[in-house]
Amino acid sequence: MTTPSAPAKIPVTVLTGYLGAGKTTLLNRILSEPHGKKYAVIVNEFGEIGIDNELIVNADEEVFEMNNGCICCTVRGDLVRIIDGLMRRKGRFDAIIVETTGLADPAPVAQTFFMDEQVGSRTKLDAVVTVADAMWLKDRLKDAPEAKNQIAFADVILINKTDLVSPDALAELEARIRGINPYARLHRTERAKVALDEVLGRNAFDLDRILDLEPAFLTADEEHEHDHHHDHDHGHDHHHHGNGLKHYHDEDMQSVALRSDKPLDPDKFFPWVQDLVATEGKDILRCKGILSFKDDPERFVFQGVHMILDGDHQRAWKDGEKRESRAVFIGRHLPEEKIRQGFESCVA
């Protein structure tokens, strides 16, 4: 497109979370705090609690399959229409918040921003924020696949209602969440009380912001001490990630973290990753990575949702920066060995 002065894209935050976890509480907090920003809010039809906001739209959560032969390419048809309509009033709001129903799969929402050119050219997905109920999430992870999807998909997770559970129970729940998604930002909250810049303006889907693929529980700037409680007898094998730390292994949802300090061959990597998401994309919820290609002075970054991949050169490798490739796949029943071997075969 030849639009030199392309206007800034409106950021969209997706709020997910199982029924009763506290999405609406968080939403009301976002809308009522004095931040000087105006939000357009898209809520689901069943939201009954009053939300005081000028621009509020009821959505029907219509998940439409794309007729393109890709079995998991679904979009939210209602979002396509609503965002079309909202963009007629741009200037009236700074950002969009989409609240999904408790039973919703976040993937069609995210895919809408990649699959629809019109939506993607005007708005950008900022982050998927999942609110989890500290008391009940553990049970829901056992009996509700939606709840697990929402955890696996998240960029930011609020463990809410922490006042209702013991520190031990909380620590165990965190370890279970980490077993599914070690890469999300985790916050413990009561009444969804969290600094708003921890949930808004995260740029988690921005390719330029795939800065650090270290699992978040290893980073220093987390506000909680994470003692790693792995001593519970839970009957599963512990997984050893590259750093030697162990965590809970979830029976059907895992992450596979890959790392190589040898440069990769792009002519091997792209066919491999495209074939991987084409064959396993149904089970891969999210993936992202930073890659070092042979004879390439720039870092290549990519991310994906199910079968959709997006990638680009990000910036030049800095002097003294360790040129290593890292990637992570989060999904259901991932063939870990096959993925590892495939990745290793991409070494130049």
Added chain:
Amino acid sequence: MGPRLRGDDSKTNGNDETEYVPDTTTQLPSLADRVRPIDAGASVVGVHFFGAMPVFVLGEEALLFAAKDGERRVAIHDGGILASACDGTRIVTGGDDGKLIATDAEAHQVLATDDKKRWIDQVALGPDGAVAWSAGKVAHVRGKKGELRSFEAPSTVAGLAFASKGFRLAIAHYNGATLWFPNAAGAKPQMLEWKGSHLGVIFSPDGKFLVTTMQESALHGWRLSDGQHMRMSGYSARVRSFGWTVDGVFLATSGSEQIILWPFDGKDGPMRRQPKMLAQSEARVAVVAGHPRQPVVAAGYADGAVLLVRIDDGAIIEARKADGQPVSALGWDASGQMLAFGTEAGSAGVLTL
């Protein structure tokens, strides 16, 4: 990706694809300096004519009557305007205030209000003064005698169109379109099925074909006599604007970096035929409008250019220079003497030929 457009009557891919030879014209004849500029002051989402007076539909609240001797702004909605239709004497608009409003040269009135204040995002005007609108899954139609009929579609109504003859309405939705005869009590609406999400919908002027735009970058069509499917694909983006050229010879469409014109002059429509592709540009075509009397089509581009294109030989005249502001509305008056257009950024203009 180059254009790979073809009309198809099956799901299989053929090999008879066209190579497009880019237009190398550099200096276009221009009428841009004859345009009467209008500052709409807000995003323009539609344009209609009352006789020789253009009326711009703005993205929020108002219509702008742009008579030669003075402009008049009339606030009609309390919020965004989502859809509009015009029959030459009145403009009907649907808004995110849940209202359906009819405006003529003198006044405006509320025709309907959604009881849950849902968005009224589809409207259509039919022969004999019928008006149709939808909010969510429910389409409503009010006939000339004032009778109100409603139809609940299987999913949200994404497009509405009246047939040019008879009291018949097409409703686009997920997995197809429905033909509804609102006055045929007891008659089951006819569902035309095709997998996927159907958005815009249009009848051919002779009533023989129905065409939808889809969430995929494609059109789908049905020959109504026998339900024969027509797939029209190969666009670089979702098709958001389409309309007939004079006598319904071609269906002009946006969604590519040239105007795509599908031939509908034979009994098979565009099946197994190539579309005409005119006025190649670096920017994508955003809106199209066929001239009402001549084989000419106007197109507004995402870079702000508005071009008039003669269909027979592809000759181009420029009506607005590219300035980076996407064109968002385009329309001819009934005589074909005037073309009005507007952009997302709120600049508008009228060209008198």
